[in-house]
Amino acid sequence: MTTTPDEIAVVGAGIIGLAIAFHLQREGRKVVLIERGGVAEGASYGNAGALAFSDVLPLASPGIMRKAPGWLLDPLGPLSIPPAYLPTIAPWLLRFWRASLPDRYRASIAAQCALMRLSSRAMDRMIADAGLSGHVRSDGNLQLYESEAEFSASLPGWQAREREGIPFEHVRGARLAGLQPGLSPRFVVGSFTPHWQTVDDPHLFALALFDKVTAQGARLIRGEVTEAVPSEGGAELRFSDGSASPAGAAVIAAGAWSRKLCDQLRERIPLETERGYNTTLPPGAFDLRRQLTFGGHGFVITPLATGIRIGGAVELGGLKRPPNFARSQIMLEKAAAFLPGLKTGGGKQWMGFRPSLPDTLPVIGASKASDRILYAFGHGHSGLTQCAATAQLIADLLAGRPSAIPLAPFRPARF
Ligand SMILES: Cc1cc2nc3c(=O)[nH]c(=O)nc-3n(C[C@H](O)[C@H](O)[C@H](O)COP(=O)(O)OP(=O)(O)OC[C@H]3O[C@@H](n4cnc5c(N)ncnc54)[C@H](O)[C@@H]3O)c2cc1C
Known part of the structure; x- marks a missing residue:
């Protein structure tokens, strides 16, 4: 297991690490990916596949703070916290609440x-x-509401998107039915975001990117990094088998597991995981025209090349607890009620660990320890969407160039 001093070591071959590898190669850098499991088999494996560039409203919001108490009462609802995990996550929740206050939210x-x-x-x-x-696929997203009151409550969010120049259309009646035939009549209004895209399957997308970076010369080392520490030549990587090797620089892109590597550098970053669940039904389970969002129920339904994926939800339950697939099942049952005619048999259940910071923003920047050890993690619900931008920002930092956008909101030391 060896890296070399002329290589940039990217720890984690999820979608963030893969995009970083691709961008660094574009600049002529030699890249080695280090992955302890399969390529893109973490959160990047089974997500909902949205390139949701218009999804700019942070989860930490006044709206969530209003809805959360009701949601938390339902143990299988869109948001849950296993009681035994409450003391561990309490400081994160406090930061989440602070991030939802009006000035920080803006x-x-x-x-x-x-x-x-x-x-x-x-x-x-x-x-x-x-x-x-x-x-x-470029066929947009349709967000659905069960009442005029639910729709009205969403309007401040749409006004914020309008201020940002994000195109959308509120639809009813025949227009709504045309965008998605076969919907339950309980949905009376929809909001259509035409520029929203989805991928054919997030794992296939990541594997195609992996094929590209390896074809361009990137190496993959299978192994677990236990520490990345500064060294004269850049960084030294230490592995769980006791070996160590040098690299020109290291980028920590280990998703929800990145916190451990920051702890080793004595940098405390409040990274937690929002566990998410889904079921992927076989292709043909429904004539789904585009991704549908059921905001009031915290889940989406996505048409993939590999089937129909139904899922979402947030479980603040840490990295160790076994999955509770009753969550996948409850969303499937709701989907069957929302799309009468959905064939619910033959599904595959999955749970993934979203890497999440309490202010809903990722960490992108140099560690305190060295500008040759960089962090790129914590993308929460938007890692697929934001992977290429993150990669560009990391490439700028490594090259010592000014970054394309201000990095202060994403700096590791902001907590
Ligand atoms: C249900 C669900 C739906 C989602 N839907 C969307 C969506 O529609 N659109 C969107 O943009 N985002 C979505 N997301 C979020 C998105 O999946 C994540 O933000 C993104 O995949 C994070 O990518 P990553 O590369 O940081 O992490 P991961 O994909 O988890 O990759 C991290 C990798 O690091 C490896 N690793 C960890 N520690 C070490 C170590 N010490 N040494 C070596 N390797 C290590 C892991 O094995 C893993 O492969 C969703 C997430 C979930 C759970």
Whole structure:
């Protein structure tokens, strides 16, 4: 297990690590990916596949703080916290609440908008340069509401998107039915976001990017990094088998597991995981025209090349607890009620660990220990969407160039 001093070591071959590898190669850098499991078999494996550039409203919001108490009463609802995990996550929740206060919420939206604008441009470029356009669908997203009251409550969010120049259309009646035939009549209003894209399957998309970076010369080392520490030549990587090897620099892109590596550098970053669940039904389970969002129920339904994926939910339960697939099941049952005619048999259940910071923004920047050890993690619900922009920002930092957007909102030391 050896890296070399002329290589940039990227720890974690999820979608963030893969996009970083691709961007660094574009600049002529030699890259080695280090992955302890399978390529893109973490959160990047089974997510909902949205390139949701218009999804600029942070989770930490006044709206969530209003809905959370009701949701938390239902143990299988859109948001849950296993009681035994409450003491562990309490400090994160306190920060989450602070981030939802009006002035911080507005600052988070501004930072999220800047990152999403860059994400859209950087993703277009990555898709074109890596030859991934065959993996992308551009048919928008339809958010659905069961009452005029639920729709009215969503309007401040749409006004915020309007201020950012994000196109959308509120639809009813025949227009709504045309965008998605076969919907339950309980949905009376929809909001259509036409520029929203989805990938054919997030794992296939990541594997195609992996094929590209390996074809361009990146190496994959299978192993677990226990520490990345500063060294004269850049960074030294230490592995769980006791070996160590040098690299020109190290980028920690280990998703929800990145915190351990920051702890080793004595940098305390409040990274937690929002566990998410889904079921993927076989292709043909429903004639789904585009991704549907059921905001009031905290889940989405996505048409993939590999089937129909139904899922979402947030379980603040840490990295160790076994999955509770009753969560996948409850969303499947709701989906069957929302899309009468959905064939619910033959599904595959999955749980993934979203890496999440309490202010809904990722960490992108140099560690306190060294500017040759960089962090790129914590993308929460938006890692697929933001991977190319994150990669561009990391490439800028390593090259010592000014970054395309202000990095202060994403700096590791902001907590
Ligand atoms: C249900 C669900 C739905 C989602 N839907 C969307 C969506 O529609 N759109 C969107 O943009 N995002 C979505 N997300 C979020 C998105 O999946 C994540 O933000 C993204 O995948 C994070 O990518 P990552 O590379 O940081 O982490 P991961 O994909 O988890 O990759 C981290 C990798 O690091 C490896 N690793 C960890 N520690 C070490 C170590 N010490 N040494 C070596 N390797 C290590 C792991 O094995 C893993 O492969 C969703 C997430 C979930 C759970």
